[in-house]
Amino acid sequence: MANFIVPDLKITPRSGGYARGQDGFEHILRSALSLLVNHGSAALTLRRIAAESGMNVGNLNYYFRSKDELIRELLDAVISSYEESFDEIIHEPGASAEARLENLVTLILEDITTKKTTRFFPELWAMANHAPFVHDRMNELYERARVSLNELIAEINPALPGDEREILALFISGSMEGLTMFAGYEKPWCRQMPMLEVIARRSFVHLARTLRPGEIKRTMDIPAPARD
Amino acid sequence: MANFIVPDLKITPRSGGYARGQDGFEHILRSALSLLVNHGSAALTLRRIAAESGMNVGNLNYYFRSKDELIRELLDAVISSYEESFDEIIHEPGASAEARLENLVTLILEDITTKKTTRFFPELWAMANHAPFVHDRMNELYERARVSLNELIAEINPALPGDEREILALFISGSMEGLTMFAGYEKPWCRQMPMLEVIARRSFVHLARTLRPGEIKRTMDIPAPARD
DNA sequence: CCAAAATTAGGTCACTTGTCCAAGTGCGCC
DNA sequence: GGCGCACTTGGACAAGTGACCTAATTTTGG
Incomplete structure (x- = not known):
C-alpha cells in the first residue's frame, strides 16, 4: 500500500x-x-x-x-486538495471490493495521523458551526468522500438499497473522523492507530457484508418495549 | 429509555x-x-x-x-457535568451487558444531537490542539467515558485482555464522537441519527462479542502481501 | 445594625484588529 | 530600452481587546 x-x-x-x-x-x-x-x-x-x-x-x-x-x-x-485525492483513490485498481474498502479505510486513517489533518479538521468543524459557507463547503467535501464508500458498499452488498448504503457510508466516514482527536498527530493514542485500523477495517467490512436490506428501519421500528 | x-x-x-x-x-x-x-x-x-x-x-x-x-x-x-452524567449511567441497572451497552450508545448518540453538545465539542477539540490544559482536561473526560465501555466489554467478552478492551472502547467512543459533525444539531443528517444508532449498536455489540483475544495484533502482524 | 460581599460606573492603559490609501518599486512585454 | 501594469511598501485609521484601577453603592447574612 x-x-x-x-x-x-x-x-x-x-x-x-x-x-x-x-x-x-x-x-x-x-x-x-x-x-x-x-x-x-x-x-x-x-x-x-x-x-x-x-x-x-x-x-x-x-x-x-x-x-x-x-x-x-x-x-x-x-478542501479541494482532499477532494482531488479522494477522486484519485476511487479509480485505483484493486482486488476485491472488500480489499479496496480496507485500503480506503487504511488510507484515510493514516492521513488522520498527519499533523495537517489532525489540526486542520477540528478547526474546520468548529468554524462550520458558525459560518454557513464553511458548513456548506465542508459538507461538499464529505459528500464527495462518501461516494467512494458508497460504490464499494454497493459492490460488496448489491442487495442493499441506496438510502441504506448512504447511511452506512455516513456511519463509516463519521466513525473514522472521530478518531482524529484520540489517535491523530501527537494524540495520546497515536501509537495505537494501527490497531484501530484493524478494528475499523474488520468492523466496516463486516457491516457492509452482513447488513440486510431493510434491517435498519426494521430494527428502528421497535420503539419502547416489545409488543405482545 | x-x-x-x-x-x-x-x-x-x-x-x-x-x-x-x-x-x-x-x-x-x-x-x-x-x-x-x-x-x-x-x-x-x-x-x-x-x-x-x-x-x-x-x-x-x-x-x-x-x-x-x-x-x-x-x-x-x-466537562465535569458530563463526567458526572457518565458516572450515573454506569450504575444504572439493566438487563444483560449487551443491552446496557446498547443503552449507553443510545444515550451518548442522543446527547450528540443536542445543540450544546454539537456546538461545544468541536470548539473543545480545536482548543485542545493548541492549549495543553484543554488537551489534558479533555482526555480526562474521555478516559472517564471509556471506563463504562470498558467494563461492559469485559462483561460481554471476558476472554478479551485489558489492553485490547481499551482499544475497542477507544474505537467505539471515537466512532460516536465523529458523528457529531454530520448528525448533530441542525446538521444535514440529524434526522437520520436514529438509523445511525441502529448501525452503531449493532456494530459495537458485534465487535465486543466476536473479537478474539490477540486477534488485533495478529491481524496487524501481516505486513504487505502474505508470506508463502 | 453592620461588616463583608457583591455590583456599578467610569476611566485609562498599551496593544491588536481589519480596512484603506497614496506613493513607490520592479518585472514582463512590446 | 523603456513603458505600464503588476506588485509592494509603510503608515494611518477607528474600533475593539484584556487588564487594571478607584470610588461609590447596593445587597447579604449573622
Whole structure:
C-alpha cells in the first residue's frame, strides 16, 4: 500500500497576472495554513499571516479584498486538495471490493495521523458551526468522500438499497473522523492507530457484508418495549 | 429509555461568600457557555460575556483574575457535568451487558444531537490542539467515558485482555464522537441519527462479542502481501 | 445594625484588529 | 530600452481587546 499524501493546497490558477503574483497568492495561503495548523484560528490575523509570509500587511489586501475572502480561499484550497485525492483513490485498481474498502479505510486513517489533518479538521468543524459557507463547503467535501464508500458498499452488498448504503457510508466516514482527536498527530493514542485500523477495517467490512436490506428501519421500528 | 439530559454546568460550590455570589459566578459561566455555543470561541470576549450576563465588565474581574481563568472554569464546569452524567449511567441497572451497552450508545448518540453538545465539542477539540490544559482536561473526560465501555466489554467478552478492551472502547467512543459533525444539531443528517444508532449498536455489540483475544495484533502482524 | 460581599460606573492603559490609501518599486512585454 | 501594469511598501485609521484601577453603592447574612 503506497503512502498516500494529500497535498496541502490545490489552487486553481488565476487568469492574468504574472507568475510572481501566482506565487505570492499561493505563498500567502500556505503561510495562513501553517498558522492555522500550528497556532489555531486565533492566530489567523492579517499581521501574523503577513509576517509568516515575509510580506507587508497591505500586500495581503492586494491579493484579497478582505480577511474573509482570504479565509474562504484558504479553506477552499485545502478542501479541494482532499477532494482531488479522494477522486484519485476511487479509480485505483484493486482486488476485491472488500480489499479496496480496507485500503480506503487504511488510507484515510493514516492521513488522520498527519499533523495537517489532525489540526486542520477540528478547526474546520468548529468554524462550520458558525459560518454557513464553511458548513456548506465542508459538507461538499464529505459528500464527495462518501461516494467512494458508497460504490464499494454497493459492490460488496448489491442487495442493499441506496438510502441504506448512504447511511452506512455516513456511519463509516463519521466513525473514522472521530478518531482524529484520540489517535491523530501527537494524540495520546497515536501509537495505537494501527490497531484501530484493524478494528475499523474488520468492523466496516463486516457491516457492509452482513447488513440486510431493510434491517435498519426494521430494527428502528421497535420503539419502547416489545409488543405482545 | 429515559431521556437523559446532561446539565450545562457542574460547579463545585466556593467556600465562603454569599449565595448571590454563587449565583453570579454561575450566571457568568452560563452566559459564556451560551456565547461559545451560539457564536463560537471568537465571541468569548470579556465585554460580550458581561453584556450577555447583564453585568459590568469590572465585575467579571471581581470573580475571575483573568480571562484565561474564566475559560478554564468554564471548560471545567461543562466537562465535569458530563463526567458526572457518565458516572450515573454506569450504575444504572439493566438487563444483560449487551443491552446496557446498547443503552449507553443510545444515550451518548442522543446527547450528540443536542445543540450544546454539537456546538461545544468541536470548539473543545480545536482548543485542545493548541492549549495543553484543554488537551489534558479533555482526555480526562474521555478516559472517564471509556471506563463504562470498558467494563461492559469485559462483561460481554471476558476472554478479551485489558489492553485490547481499551482499544475497542477507544474505537467505539471515537466512532460516536465523529458523528457529531454530520448528525448533530441542525446538521444535514440529524434526522437520520436514529438509523445511525441502529448501525452503531449493532456494530459495537458485534465487535465486543466476536473479537478474539490477540486477534488485533495478529491481524496487524501481516505486513504487505502474505508470506508463502 | 453592620461588616463583608457583591455590583456599578467610569476611566485609562498599551496593544491588536481589519480596512484603506497614496506613493513607490520592479518585472514582463512590446 | 523603456513603458505600464503588476506588485509592494509603510503608515494611518477607528474600533475593539484584556487588564487594571478607584470610588461609590447596593445587597447579604449573622
